[in-house]
Amino acid sequence: NAGVTQTPKFRILKIGQSMTLQCAQDMNHNYMYWYRQDPGMGLKLIYYSVGAGITDKGEVPNGYNVSRSTTEDFPLRLELAAPSQTSVYFCASSTKGLQPQHFGDGTRLSIL
C-alpha cells in the first residue's frame, strides 16, 4: 500500500523561484490537507480540500496555491519563494474530516 506519496523529498530553491510540491493518495480519501512544520513547532494548516474541485484556506495560506482536479492528487504551488517558506511540508488525507489522518513522509524545502 503506497498510502500518501509526496515528491520531491528534498528541494532547494532560490528566492523568487516557483515550484510545485506533489501529493498523491491511493486510498480514495475525500479529504486532503497541506501542513507546514517549522523546527520545534507543531503543524500549521496551509490549505485543505474536502473533495475534487473544492479547496479552502487554512491557517497560513499566504504565498501558496492549491488545486484539486482529481480525488487522488492535491499539489501545492509556491509562486514566488521566500526564505520564510523554508520548512517541512506534509500532505495528509482522511476519509472524512473527523477520521485519523494519514500522512506522507514530507518534503524538506529550503529557500536561499
Next chain:
Amino acid sequence: KQEVTQIPAALSVPEGENLVLNCSFTDSAIYNLQWFRQDPGKGLTSLLLIQSSQREQTSGRLNASLDKSSGRSTLYIAASQPGDSATYLCAVTLMNRDDKIIFGKGTRLHILP
C-alpha cells in the same frame, strides 16, 4: 482561540519504565483528540483517536485518556522500549470545524537502553 500545549518538550527515561506524556487544550469544544508519533525525517502516524464522548482509548502498551472538562489528555506508555523513542504530538479537532485541527509542538521522547 484554541491552544494545545505539551509539557515537557523533551523527556528521557530508562528502558522498562512506565511514562506519561501530557497534553492540555484551552477550549473544551472539541470533536476529538488524537495522539501521533513522528520519527525523525518521517511523517506523522496516528496512534490513538479519542472521540469527545469517550474517556480513553487503548492500543497495546499505549493508553490515552481524555478529560474534556479540564482540557487535558495523557498518553501512558507501559514498559517503555528503545523503539518508542520519537516525538509524540497531540492534536484536537475543533467542534463544527472538521477542517480545523490544532497541533501541539510535541514531546521528544528518548528511551535509554
